[in-house]
Amino acid sequence: xxAVSQTPxxxxxxxxxxxxxxxxxxxxxxxxxxxxxxxxxFLKIMFSYNNKELIINETVPNRFSPxxxxxxxxxxHINSLELGxxxxxxxxxxxxxxxxxxxxxxxGTRLTVL
Amino acid sequence: AQSVAQPEDQVNVAEGNPLTVKxxxxxxxxxxxxxxxxxxxxxxxxxxxYITGDNLxxxxxxxxxxxxxxxxxxxxxxxxxxxxxxxxYFCAVYRRGGGSQGNLIFGKGxxxxxxx
Numbered sequence: 001x002x003a004v005s006q007t008p009x010x011x012x013x014x015x016x017x018x019x020x021x022x023x024x025x026x027x028x029x030x031x032x033x034x035x036x037x038x039x040x041x042f043l044k045i046m047f048s049y050n051n052k053e054l055i056i057n058e059t060v061p062n063r064f065s066p067x068x069x070x071x072x073x074x075x076x077h078i079n080s081l082e083l084g085x086x087x088x089x090x091x092x093x094x095x096x097x098x099x100x101x102x103x104x105x106x107x108g109t110r111l112t113v114l
Numbered sequence: 115a116q117s118v119a120q121p122e123d124q125v126n127v128a129e130g131n132p133l134t135v136k137x138x139x140x141x142x143x144x145x146x147x148x149x150x151x152x153x154x155x156x157x158x159x160x161x162x163x164y165i166t167g168d169n170l171x172x173x174x175x176x177x178x179x180x181x182x183x184x185x186x187x188x189x190x191x192x193x194x195x196x197x198x199x200x201x202x203y204f205c206a207v208y209r210r211g212g213g214s215q216g217n218l219i220f221g222k223g224x225x226x227x228x229x230x
Contacts, residue, residue: 004157033217041202043158043220056217090157102148103218105158 003027004106006091012112013081021076021109023091031055031096032074033103034066037088046089049074050096078111086113116141118188118205120221127195127228135190135224137205146208147188148218149179153201161203164188175199195228202226 004025013019025032033056034046048056049068063079074091088108094101118139127133139145146165150158162173169181179190190203202225206218 041152041223043204043223045217045219048217092158101216102160102163104160105150107157 004091004093004104006089006106006109008109009107010110010112012114014114015081015083017081018077018079019081019111020078021089021091021111023074023076023106025072025091025093025104025106027093027095027104029093029095029104030071031094031101032068032071033092033094034074034076035090035092035105037090037108039087043090047074047076081111081113083113086111116145116207116209116219118147118207118219118221120203120205120224122224123222124225124227127226129197129228129230130194133192133195133199133226133228135203135205135226137188137190137221138186139188139205139207140186141207145188147179147181148206148208149173149177149188149190150204150206150220151175151201152204152223158204161190195226197228197230200226200228 007022031050033048037043046060047066052068065077068074088110090108091106092103094103148163149161152158162171164171164181172178177192202223204223205221209219210216
């Protein structure tokens with residue numbers, strides 16, 4: 001009955017590899033997000049999708065490519081991983097409506113690049 | 115540009131005492147403000163939000179926050195702290211995007227430590 005789920009929870013990989021993180025929400029929301037939390041716990045938006053359309057694309061290297069096959073899923077693919085990509089990546093979802101929307105977060109994926 | 119500031123890296127409180135975690139904001143227009151909590155090795159959990167209306171907002175786990183427009187603050191409070199409240203607390207402001215889209219701008223977080 002998990003609302004926002006991510007897989008895997010932990011990901012350890014070598015520099016230069018390509019990896020993907022998956023996110024699924026069962027809340028019926030129409031908007032999904034990816035946030036990055038760095039080693040100092042600072043959280044920053046990376047992308048958001050609304051009904052499978054890219055809405056927000058912050059200043060993120062083009063090695064990061066989000067893909068939304070449907071509005072319940074938002075995956076993050078990272079090419080040519082670098083040491084600086086090590087972080088915790090959080091997926092979130094919300095329902096657009098009214099003046100604002102509450103975002104609900106997944107448990108996070110801790111990515112370690114060696 | 116919209117932003118929030120959490121001036122304290124850490125707040126230490128004895129169990130049973132009241133707690134306050136501070137947040138100030140800088141926005142143009144009416145602010146939409148949020149508090150989230152992150153327990154160790156967990157995701158962020160929504161605590162409460164201020165959109166409009168009563169300046170005192172009540173949320174989960176006995177927390178509340180007071181919106182103060184003149185001081186541009188949105189401090190998180192709880193009358194009696196529990197050891198289990200120990201966690202990382204984030205204040206956030208909603209940044210409006212095109213149409214009805216937007217995202218959250220987070221503060222740097224405040225670590226709350228409640229000692230028995």
